[in-house]
Structures are given as structure tokens and as C-alpha cells.
Amino acid sequence: MTNLDSMDMQQLQGCGDYLRSMREKAGLSQQDAATRLKTPLRILQALEAEQWQQLGAPVFVRGQLRSYARLLGADISEYLHQAHLEVVRPAELVSHSYTSGLDRFLESFKRRAVYVVLTAVLVIPVWMGARSQLGSADTQTTASLDVVPATASAEVATGPAPASQPPARRAPATPYVASMVPISRADAPALSFHFNGDSWVQISAPDGSRVEQALMKAGDERNYAKGEVGNVVLGNATAVEVQQAGSTVDTTPYQRGSVARFTVSSDGSLAPISN
Known part of the structure; x- marks a missing residue:
């Protein structure tokens, strides 16, 4: 103390x-x-x-x-x-610093100037590069390979110019670029099952061997290649979406009650299982 x-x-x-x-x-x-x-x-x-x-x-x-x-x-x-211990007076906090309005304005102006400079340094080069690429792209013309330019059609209709006649000066032809980009498409599986609810399944190969036999849950999915499946038995068939080569198949003709039974031929077509 x-x-x-x-x-x-x-x-x-x-x-x-x-x-x-x-x-x-x-x-x-x-x-x-x-x-x-x-x-x-x-x-x-x-x-x-x-x-x-x-x-x-x-x-x-x-x-x-x-x-x-x-x-x-x-x-x-x-x-x-x-003993003067009745009241404990908290310490008084006195600020000894003062910032005028002009100083605050100058500080704000400096920060904004830095932001403007950084934006100019980063954005302008990117914009110039993109503009140059767009300009070069505009000089090309995309056309079909089946279209014959007008100058060539005129030559075919009138014939070639006489030898004594000096060839007429032609404007530089704009190059034609043919669009031949192939369309990519992923091959869909030959047979797929999407389970929207619980369903018991039994899948056999064409030789009769067992491929899968299990109780599937909602959200499960099974995909099979061509020639991999011979016979299919689906319990709770209404909760199963069957797709053949990406197209949905109606399993109603193969259902008896809530169970659907069908065979898969070598070409991928479906047929009901004969009793």
C-alpha cells in the first residue's frame, strides 16, 4: 500500500x-x-x-x-x-489526442486515391488484353462449307476473263473459318436402376449366375453394361425407375402386384419372364 x-x-x-x-x-x-x-x-x-x-x-x-x-x-x-474508504472513485480517462476535420478529410482522400491507383493497375491491363483478343476474333468469319463465295459464283456464270483483258483487282478476301466442333456425348449405361424407395432386387446374368441380390434403399443407383444382365426381379417396382440406354422404361407390363419380372435380351430389349 x-x-x-x-x-x-x-x-x-x-x-x-x-x-x-x-x-x-x-x-x-x-x-x-x-x-x-x-x-x-x-x-x-x-x-x-x-x-x-x-x-x-x-x-x-x-x-x-x-x-x-x-x-x-x-x-x-x-x-x-x-478512513475515507466509503467510495472508490473510478479513474478518469482523459483523451490527449485530437484530430481536426481537415486531417480526417486528407486521410480519407489518401485511402481513396490508393484504391483508385490499385484498380487502374489491375483492371486496365486485363481490359486491354481482352480487347485485343476480341479485335482479332472479329477479323474472322464463320461460314458453312456448303456456301460458295460470290466471286467464285460470278466466275462460274460468266466464265473466265479473256487473256487480253487484265485481271481486275480484287479486294482481299475475308478468310472463312468452318465450324466443325464435334458434340461430345457420354455413353449412357445399357441398363440402370434409380431407387426412390426401399426395394428388394434380384439380378441374374444371361448364364443364370447371380449378379446382385439385396435390399436397396432410397437414393441407391445401379448401372450395368450391355450383356451383363439376363433376368431382373424388382420388389416394390413402383419405387424403382428403370432406364435403358438413358431412356426411362415403363415396367407396368412386367408387374404382377408390386413385383416386376422381366428379361433382357442380347440386343438390350426387355420382355416379361415367361412362367
Whole structure:
């Protein structure tokens, strides 16, 4: 504690004796009082012995004294008032910095100028490169290979120019670029099953061997190549979407009740299983 704190704490002389007398009057031992306060016995002993230096800062001493006095029904406000421990005033925060409106405007202007410069450095080269590519692309013309240029058609209709006549100067022809980009298409599986609900399936190969037999869950999917499937049995057939080479197949002709049975020929066509 500082010297000022020590002088203030000296004004609490007699407070410990007063609390001790109030405790004895209440018929409590120090251990009983410490148990009720839920505080260590040494803290209570230091309060009654007025050994303030063992209790730490004055704010801690004030809190312990008030709790002890509240337990005993004692009034120690006079002691606290004399020791100037009644009120703890918070520290005042004083700002020593000041920013004028002009400084704030200049700072904002600097930040915006940096943003403009960075935008110009990054965007303009990209824009120039894209413009050059678009310009070069505009010089080409896409045409069908079946279209004959007008100059060639005129030569066919009128015949070639006489040898004595000097050839007429022609404007440079614009190059024609034929569009021959192939369309890519992924090959769909020969037979696929999409399960929208639980369904029991039994799939056999053309030679009769078992390919799959299981209970499928909603969201499952099975795909088979051409020639891999011979016979198919689907339980809860209405919950199964069958596709053949990417096209949905109506399994109603193959259903009896909720079970669909059909065979798959070598060419991929479906037929009901003969009983």
C-alpha cells in the first residue's frame, strides 16, 4: 500500500475490537463466523487483529469488513467514513489526442486515391488484353462449307476473263473459318436402376449366375453394361425407375402386384419372364 493508504487504514483502529466484541456477543467462535462467511479463518483473524497489511488493497479490506459486519448485524459505517474508504472513485480517462476535420478529410482522400491507383493497375491491363483478343476474333468469319463465295459464283456464270483483258483487282478476301466442333456425348449405361424407395432386387446374368441380390434403399443407383444382365426381379417396382440406354422404361407390363419380372435380351430389349 502507498503512504496515503497506510494513513487511511490507521483510521480503522478499533474496528477489529468492535467486530470481535459483536461476534462474542452473538455467541460465535472465529471458526463459526469464518464458516458462515465462507472465508478462510486467517482472513477473519487478521480483520479482528487489524492486521490490514496481510489483507491486500484497501478495496479488499473494505469488502471483508462489510461482509463481517453484515453477518454480525454491526454498523461500521463510521469507521469506513473516517478512513475515507466509503467510495472508490473510478479513474478518469482523459483523451490527449485530437484530430481536426481537415486531417480526417486528407486521410480519407489518401485511402481513396490508393484504391483508385490499385484498380487502374489491375483492371486496365486485363481490359486491354481482352480487347485485343476480341479485335482479332472479329477479323474472322464463320461460314458453312456448303456456301460458295460470290466471286467464285460470278466466275462460274460468266466464265473466265479473256487473256487480253487484265485481271481486275480484287479486294482481299475475308478468310472463312468452318465450324466443325464435334458434340461430345457420354455413353449412357445399357441398363440402370434409380431407387426412390426401399426395394428388394434380384439380378441374374444371361448364364443364370447371380449378379446382385439385396435390399436397396432410397437414393441407391445401379448401372450395368450391355450383356451383363439376363433376368431382373424388382420388389416394390413402383419405387424403382428403370432406364435403358438413358431412356426411362415403363415396367407396368412386367408387374404382377408390386413385383416386376422381366428379361433382357442380347440386343438390350426387355420382355416379361415367361412362367
